[in-house]
Amino acid sequence: MDSSESQDESSHHNKDLLLFRRARLRDVDSIAKIYSSSIEYLDPESRDWIESIVKKKSRRLRIYVASIEDEVAGFIIVYKKRDKAYIDAFAVDPRFRGRGIGQELLNYVETVLASEGVEKVYLSVKNHNNKALGLYIKNGYRITNVVLILRSLSRDIETDILKVDNITIRLDNIKRYSFPRTKLLDTTMWSNFTWDVDEYIYRVSKEDAIALAVYKGRRLLGVARIFFEQNEVFVERLALSFYRPTESLKIVVYALKTRVVSQPTTAITIPVDSSKSALLRTLIQLGFKVIDSEYILQKELIKLRYGVDQGNVANVQHLHAVKNTEF
Ligand SMILES: CC(C)(COP(=O)(O)OP(=O)(O)OC[C@H]1O[C@@H](n2cnc3c(N)ncnc32)[C@H](O)[C@@H]1OP(=O)(O)O)[C@@H](O)C(=O)NCCC(=O)NCCS
Missing domain, CATH: 3.40.630.30 (Gcn5-related N-acetyltransferase (GNAT))
Incomplete structure (x- = not known):
């Protein structure tokens, strides 16, 4: 067995059950619930707004979810404009926090964006949100503005x-x-x-x-x-x-x-x-x-030469491996 891959470093949860994909209409209630449980760190959005985004199926504004056994564990709302993207909201269900899901979801979304030619990702963090700030910095983001x-x-x-x-x-x-x-x-x-x-x-x-x-x-x-x-x-x-x-x-x-x-x-x-x-x-x-x-953070994505089949974890893990070898 090849033990050189480092994909199993964190095994707080069974990764086979963790999937990433674009949000569907039936996810809207769970997303809205997680959103409201994280409201201290996010700008308020209604269930109706979230539903409208999902219905619109826009290339410019998307919601991605992490799901565990078909249950939504977290979501990211992201705007894309040409070769740049802006993460507008990001949260993990309080029951599932601290197990690495947020980080994996973030990496998944970055990989999808990179495969579409996005070179820079921006986001903002409220000044008291030290956990999120730490997570972003660990993942290569830097503070560029306030x-x-x-x-x-x-x-x-x-x-x-x-x-x-x-x-x-x-x-x-x-x-x-x-x-x-x-x-x-x-x-x-x-x-x-x-x-x-x-x-x-x-x-x-x-x-x-x-x-x-x-x-x-x-x-x-x-x-x-x-x-x-x-x-x-x-x-x-x-x-x-x-x-x-x-x-x-x-x-x-x-x-x-x-x-x-x-x-x-x-x-x-x-x-x-x-x-x-x-x-x-x-x-x-x-x-x-x-x-x-609020802090504004920014990350330069590594250019990816391969397409990514959205929702297919195997492909994404392959791309992570590609990404790592380019360092
Ligand atoms: C931010 C959030 C999405 C992270 O999701 P999560 O699944 O709990 O995060 P993870 O388990 O993947 O990773 C958290 C990492 O942050 C690190 N971290 C936590 N507090 C930290 C701090 N004060 N300083 C530095 N790093 C910190 C942890 O150490 C962990 O890394 P590790 O696994 O290497 O130990 C989640 O906490 C959440 O939903 N918060 C409320 C909403 C929110 O704040 N959203 C962000 C808006 S900008």
């Missing part, structure tokens, strides 16, 4: 300084309105991956969001996608004109305050990459406070 979460009550946002004329504000339900395809500067790296695919998911799901577009004359200053939760407004996407982005930001925030939010005590939350310092400075000048942060 996202700051900024928040202000509507009434505390300073908008008097603005001279706004010739401004047109367009507000609509995201189901009826698509953002213009103009190239814009997104305040977060991740919304580059998510904004256009999410538009399709919104159309098939029951979830609602508001789309905002602000023009000065005929020039697009910026766009925002917002969802409400109780007395809070979350800006999922904020993207600004490359021409004078900080001026545009002030006017888009003014539009949010005056046209989207009706209560002065409603809080507005906006995530911004820490590298976009001029935008951060502007928001803080307008009255926003830093309330939290």
Whole structure:
């Protein structure tokens, strides 16, 4: 027997029973359940949103699961855009944690992505999630950026300084309105991956969001996608004109305050990459406070020359072996 292979290092569980594949409709309840048991570490998504992703069968947005004896043990939601991918959510059922399943699922998804030509994988981790951070670093990810979460009550946002004329504000339900395809500067790296695919998911799901577009004359200053939760407004996407982005930001925030939010005590939350310092400075000048942060991690995938038959573990293990020999 050949003992040189190191695939059996961790034998906390019977690997023959562990399978990886794309999620199916009948997995949705289990995924939603695991999602809600991990909510402290993830951004909230509803069962309906998860179901809509699975139904859509998009190449750009997928859910993969690890299953043990046909029971979902964990999942990964991943966005793909050309040669890059973004892991949006990742969790293992609390009953199955600490047995290596998370790591194997992550490796499986990376292998599938690499076989499709993806060269870089990105993800974000909330600052208190040391276990996930440790797992990613062990698997070759490195921290490349930090996202700051900024928040202000509507009434505390300073908008008097603005001279706004010739401004047109367009507000609509995201189901009826698509953002213009103009190239814009997104305040977060991740919304580059998510904004256009999410538009399709919104159309098939029951979830609602508001789309905002602000023009000065005929020039697009910026766009925002917002969802409400109780007395809070979350800006999922904020993207600004490359021409004078900080001026545009002030006017888009003014539009949010005056046209989207009706209560002065409603809080507005906006995530911004820490590298976009001029935008951060502007928001803080307008009255926003830093309330939290997340790490952005990145990993370069090894180029794979072989295709992978999704769901076939034997093939994937073969690819792992190939990957190892390339080091
Ligand atoms: C993160 C999560 C998916 C990992 O899944 P899992 O199956 O429990 O993870 P694994 O058993 O494969 O591996 C965990 C590894 O992290 C390591 N780890 C745990 N805490 C750590 C720490 N503080 N520092 C460094 N490494 C740590 C463990 O040592 C383990 O590696 P080992 O097997 O070599 O000992 C799971 O804990 C989970 O669902 N958490 C809640 C949701 C979440 O945080 N998702 C990530 C969002 S970014």
